[in-house]
Amino acid sequence: MIAYIIRRLLYAIPILIGVNLITFLLFFVVNSPDDIARMQLGAKRVTPEAIEKWKAERGYDKPMVWNAAAPGVAKATDTILFDKSVRMFALDFGRADDGRDIALEIRSRMGPSLAIAIPTFILGLFVTVSFALLLVFFRNTALDVGGVVLCVAAMSISGLFYIIGGQYLVSKVWNLVPISGYAPGLDAGKFLILPVLISVVGGIGASARWYRTLFLEEINKDYVRTARAKGLSELRVLFRHVLKNAMIPILTGVVVVIPLLFMGSLLLESFFGIPGLGSYTIDAIGSQDFAVVRSMVFIGSVLYIVGLLLTDISYTLVDPRVRLN
Amino acid sequence: MDFKPLLLWSDILLWAMVAGCIALAVYCRRQDYLRRAWRRVGESGVAMASATILAAFVSVGLLDSLHYQPRLPAQEGSSEVQYAPEVLSVLDALVADLRLNKEKTYSAPLATHAFAKETMERDGLQTRDYPRLKWGGAHLDDVAGRDSDLARRAASGAFYGLLLWAAVVGVAVGWMALARGAPYGATCRTVWRPGTAATRPIAWRAVFATLAVLSVIGGITAAWSAGYHVFGTDKVGQDVLYLSLKSVRTALLIGTLTTLVTLPLAVALGLIAGFRGGWWDDAIQYLYTVLNSIPGVLLIAAMVLMMQVVIDTHPEWFETAAERADARLLALCFILGLTSWTGLCRLLRAETLKLRELDYVQAARAFGVGDARIMARHILPNLMHIVLIALVMDFSGLVLSEAVLSYIGIGVDSSMNSFGTMINAARLELSREPVVWWSLAAAFVLMLALVLAANLFADAVRDAFDPRFQWRARRIVKNVTA
Numbered sequence: 054m055i056a057y058i059i060r061r062l063l064y065a066i067p068i069l070i071g072v073n074l075i076t077f078l079l080f081f082v083v084n085s086p087d088d089i090a091r092m093q094l095g096a097k098r099v100t101p102e103a104i105e106k107w108k109a110e111r112g113y114d115k116p117m118v119w120n121a122a123a124p125g126v127a128k129a130t131d132t133i134l135f136d137k138s139v140r141m142f143a144l145d146f147g148r149a150d151d152g153r154d155i156a157l158e159i160r161s162r163m164g165p166s167l168a169i170a171i172p173t174f175i176l177g178l179f180v181t182v183s184f185a186l187l188l189v190f191f192r193n194t195a196l197d198v199g200g201v202v203l204c205v206a207a208m209s210i211s212g213l214f215y216i217i218g219g220q221y222l223v224s225k226v227w228n229l230v231p232i233s234g235y236a237p238g239l240d241a242g243k244f245l246i247l248p249v250l251i252s253v254v255g256g257i258g259a260s261a262r263w264y265r266t267l268f269l270e271e272i273n274k275d276y277v278r279t280a281r282a283k284g285l286s287e288l289r290v291l292f293r294h295v296l297k298n299a300m301i302p303i304l305t306g307v308v309v310v311i312p313l314l315f316m317g318s319l320l321l322e323s324f325f326g327i328p329g330l331g332s333y334t335i336d337a338i339g340s341q342d343f344a345v346v347r348s349m350v351f352i353g354s355v356l357y358i359v360g361l362l363l364t365d366i367s368y369t370l371v372d373p374r375v376r377l378n
Numbered sequence: 379m380d381f382k383p384l385l386l387w388s389d390i391l392l393w394a395m396v397a398g399c400i401a402l403a404v405y406c407r408r409q410d411y412l413r414r415a416w417r418r419v420g421e422s423g424v425a426m427a428s429a430t431i432l433a434a435f436v437s438v439g440l441l442d443s444l445h446y447q448p449r450l451p452a453q454e455g456s457s458e459v460q461y462a463p464e465v466l467s468v469l470d471a472l473v474a475d476l477r478l479n480k481e482k483t484y485s486a487p488l489a490t491h492a493f494a495k496e497t498m499e500r501d502g503l504q505t506r507d508y509p510r511l512k513w514g515g516a517h518l519d520d521v522a523g524r525d526s527d528l529a530r531r532a533a534s535g536a537f538y539g540l541l542l543w544a545a546v547v548g549v550a551v552g553w554m555a556l557a558r559g560a561p562y563g564a565t566c567r568t569v570w571r572p573g574t575a576a577t578r579p580i581a582w583r584a585v586f587a588t589l590a591v592l593s594v595i596g597g598i599t600a601a602w603s604a605g606y607h608v609f610g611t612d613k614v615g616q617d618v619l620y621l622s623l624k625s626v627r628t629a630l631l632i633g634t635l636t637t638l639v640t641l642p643l644a645v646a647l648g649l650i651a652g653f654r655g656g657w658w659d660d661a662i663q664y665l666y667t668v669l670n671s672i673p674g675v676l677l678i679a680a681m682v683l684m685m686q687v688v689i690d691t692h693p694e695w696f697e698t699a700a701e702r703a704d705a706r707l708l709a710l711c712f713i714l715g716l717t718s719w720t721g722l723c724r725l726l727r728a729e730t731l732k733l734r735e736l737d738y739v740q741a742a743r744a745f746g747v748g749d750a751r752i753m754a755r756h757i758l759p760n761l762m763h764i765v766l767i768a769l770v771m772d773f774s775g776l777v778l779s780e781a782v783l784s785y786i787g788i789g790v791d792s793s794m795n796s797f798g799t800m801i802n803a804a805r806l807e808l809s810r811e812p813v814v815w816w817s818l819a820a821a822f823v824l825m826l827a828l829v830l831a832a833n834l835f836a837d838a839v840r841d842a843f844d845p846r847f848q849w850r851a852r853r854i855v856k857n858v859t860a
Binding site for chain 1: 664665667668669670671672673675676677679680681683684686687688690691774778781782785786787788797801805808809813818822825826829830833834837
């Protein structure tokens with residue numbers, strides 16, 4: 054097991070190097086730092102001195118990959134590639150283009166992001182799985198057909214409308230919770246209820262339909278017939294036997310997103326003014342702060358790879374037939 | 379000439395895609411197994427109804443893809459012909475009433491008065507009141523007669539709509555009668571009462587019923603929009619119905635042009651990886667694992683930001699604003715394609731691995747057929763159903779993601795009409811007092827109709843072509859709403 058995990062972690066290294074190279078190509082080769090400086094400084098008539106100053110302040114004035122002027126090892130390390138990209142492997146993200154420390158921002162914004170993402174994840178999983186099992190319980194009836202139609206309609210609505218509509222209805226018309234904002238500690242509850250609910254409701258459609266087909270696949274297998282034959286109630290059969298056996302495909306889709314919960318949700322956080330990583334990313338995109346976007350791309354990939362590893366490990370936990378090698 | 383035709387790059391590509399679809403249809407007619415699969419799609423009433431709605435959207439989009447520049451009035455003493463810098467489309471010309479009759483600011487759907495009070499002079503006195511609109515209900519002498527005017531227009535609109543519908547259905551049934559060599563009355567009866575399941579007829583009834591609903595709705599909307607703003611006007615007084623119709627083209631382009639990038643990448647790399655194996659396989663797997671491990675939205679955001687810098691630093695590439703917006707739209711399609719081919723590629727690779735071991739491929743190999751020929755003749759045709767299903771299923775996801783991306787500010791150009799820019803412009807309107815709901819409602823209704831029809835159609839295509847394989851409803855932009 055441990056050998057497997059170590060091998061998988063080693064396998065992740067070339068992938069991360071690839072991600073790093075892609076971001077380097079995107080952010081420094083497609084457009085030279087000069088272009089970016091000119092755009093950031095805005096005006097058409099920017100003096101070359103201003104551009105040089107902007108670049109020097111942010112460390113973009115070094116050579117790209119090879120610094121011939123530097124002594125010794127610094128030939129390779131005193132470059133943009135090393136400074137801005139390679140350092141990310143040590144989780145050293147440097148400063149944002151507005152001068153703030155990115156790692157510090159990430160640490161302080163992780164809390165709010167998790168406060169919204171974890172309840173959404175747990176509640177969402179519970180609700181969609183139960184809903185799908187209910188549909189299966191009522192299979193071949195009008196209720197099932199109606200539920201599936203509802204799912205297809207729900208997944209055809211853009212997530213934006215769930216947020217805008219929910220915010221309008223709950224916060225403005227019914228006046229139940231504040232429209233947006235955030236408070237640390239327990240006070241956060243009243244700000245978090247609505248975004249969590251909205252994203253649970255918005256996510257039901259696609260996943261519930263998918264889970265339903267998974268459960269329907271299991272429902273005619275021998276072990277289910279045996280369970281029914283020994284007199285178990287249908288609900289018990291569904292929740293105890295079918296659910297357990299349909300777990301593997303569900304896990305593939307679910308476990309992989311757990312690490313990504315850290316990243317928060319772009320739309321929800323920006324709509325509800327929650328100071329998490331999602332709104333940080335949105336703000337960075339809006340103000341074209343490339344240093345932040347670059348860091349988020351890298352962190353996102355690291356988390357995704359961790360998620361894949363967790364998925365494989367979780368297989369062995371739910372299905373003893375799976376061997377890791 | 380009064381106008382100069384202008385082909386934007388997206389127009390060329392879109393019409394090329396239409397030509398490609400026609401070629402595909404001809405190909406499918408010739409291949410027995412494909413024709414039978416399409417027949418199964420045709421037997422489903424839901425699928426045919428959705429296809430009819432999609433066809434209506436596509437025709438709006440295609441009308442909006444024939445662009446021209448109108449000629450400016452000739453200047454004194456100059457014989458030189460000049461064309462306006464603004465680029466119009468045939469759709470613009472057809473709904474010129476909607477495009478040109480602007481109000482000052484917001485007005486509610488079918489309203490006769492503006493949304494905000496204004497100071498005006500009446501009988502020599504300064505009063506504050508809601509002014510009459512310049513276009514909405516301007517033909518009414520007495521505002522109290524609005525409701526009866528609306529009812530009258532609705533009735534005549536529905537009547538003409540049904541008349542048109544009857545004509546279309548009459549011609550269509552006549553054509554079917556000719557094709558089958560059956561008498562007209564008998565054809566009518568079989569269309570209306572399709573008979574037993576054994577004959578498995580195409581669900582024409584669903585098509586005609588949907589057409590009837592569409593033509594009644596269209597007739598009423600057309601009759602109303604000749605004197606009112608049916609969906610109201612937005613902040614700068616533009617007709618919301620017009621904006622929604624213009625958004626359809628953007629949504630269709632994003633949903634279809636992206637496949638021009640996805641398809642060659644996914645098919646070529648998937649085939650090579652699966653068939654060649656060895657280091658080809660390793661390299662291609664590495665490539666898509668790397669791309670796949672970057673969260674979709676972030677990769678799209680990074681690429682779009684970089685594309686923005688390129689476009690901003692090279693203003694000399696584009697002659698008109700329309701061309702710049704068009705280039706941005708194409709670049710967005712390109713980026714969406716680059717980030718979304720990995721899923722399909724992985725499926726195709728796995729399927730190729732299976733097909734490679736089959737007897738007929740081995741036989742072809744034993745006969746000394748080259749690799750390229752085996753891939754093209756023996757493997758590719760057996761992957762086509764996967765490609766087709768993936769394309770149809772991705773369409774709705776792409777349309778939805780356009781709205782989200784434009785909302786975040788990394789979508790289409792802000793001067794381009796799209797559902798995303800409509801929602802973005804209207805997002806603060808619900809917090810106004812009284813509420814301005816009509817822009818959002820219009821975007822909601824049209825998007826729901828388009829995406830729902832696409833989803834239902836995709837389901838039918840999937841069931842007809844490959845009922846056993848489990849297709850997860852894949853979304854291109856992951857984790858955006860979750």
